[in-house]
């Protein structure tokens with residue numbers, strides 16, 4: 008089977024870019040990735056994006072990248088999968104190479120959100136719910152779903168708001184070392200726990216922010232030191248009331264199982280992890296679903312420091328969505344940016360000798376989950 | 385409230401085919417609308433269409449006589465285990481009260 012390798016990565020600073028357009032960010036990250044890869048001939052472009060149509064009145068992102076970077080008359084497409092748009096775009100690139108259709112693919116992700124009011128962004132993001140459901144009409148939101156999940160998790164496991172705060176604090180501490188992260192101001196457990204409530208029990212620091220930013224990656228069938236060992240994607244329940252078990256997000260578990268199986272490795276083989284911590288609660292569920300810690304015990308792993316950069320399973324050494332930032336379509340690719348640097352030994356919060364890395368990118372409340380496993384060869 | 389079941393999964397969400405066995409013969413039955421709070425959140429930052437009613441509670445109600453749960457909205461504050469009564473449908477949303 009054709010193997011896929013990473014040849015270049017690029018990423019803008021995440022945060023507020025009031026003076027830059029969506030296109031400007033997208034082209035910046037794409038160009039960085041192409042330069043990092045040594046300006047190869049590109050056979051196709053996939054762009055991950057969720058809100059450019061609704062919030063920037065801008066589509067045709069694939070064609071814009073190909074045209075403005077002078078890539079020629081090549082196939083391009085935009086890929087949408089809510090917050091997993093970037094991870095799904097990456098998978099499309101990998102599949103294109105595995106099929107033999109393309110030798111080299113540019114995958115980019117972008118979002119611009121900071122120019123709008125929070126209620127308007129919340130409304131736009133709610134497009135990732137089933138609009139034809141009583142649940143959306145009830146006024147449920149994404150932070151709302153994870154609030155409902157958190158209350159039940161507390162009830163069944165004995166975890167508390169302090170455990171959520173420990174996730175947020177860890178990721179903030181990691182972001183302090185990452186110059187591309189959105190939040191670089193130190194904080195404390197007390198400040199996190201005391202912050203204003205968004206959707207109880209989640210407070211401001213438990214929720215990923217609105218972010219402007221872009222990230223990109225160049226893939227090729229030609230060998231490089233970073234091998235894409237496996238790619239997995241699954242869809243899951245689209246409604247909270249339809250879950251068999253509220254404390255499980257089956258899309259995460261299932262995408263993890265498939266990725267491990269294809270790679271021929273298990274959670275014990277993974278040295279460094281980027282997880283989709285759209286909310287602090289999500290990180291705890293994801294480390295359980297991906298088999299790093301037993302079900303219902305993820306919060307204990309956080310308490311014991313196992314997921315810190317210096318712990319036995321470092322999670323979100325970039326700062327995660329919570330502190331690196333979450334420009335929706337770019338998030339899945341910014342995870343890869345961090346992991347490629349980890350495998351090259353040049354990352355913020357470098358994990359010594361990291362050889363195998365896993366990225367997990369979630370869309371909706373578990374509607375999509377993409378998992379990619381990378382290895383240094 | 386109508387619940388739909390096949391292969392042991394009971395849900396208020398109607399499917400065209402059963403995800404386990406593929407059958408289109410999904411059993412339908414009526415269950416009481418009332419139940420107990422399985423979990424909840426209180427929404428302080430709503431989407432723009434609900435700004436005028438915030439803060440409000442979104443609740444996951446464990447219905448009686450079925451494994452199925454349903455999502456509803458309440459103006460009151462609640463906690464897990466509270467008994468709640470169905471209070472009608474408003475603009476597609478199921479309303480509950482204590």
Ligand SMILES: [Zn+2]
Pocket residue numbers: 390391402403404405406407
């Ligand atoms: Zn069935």
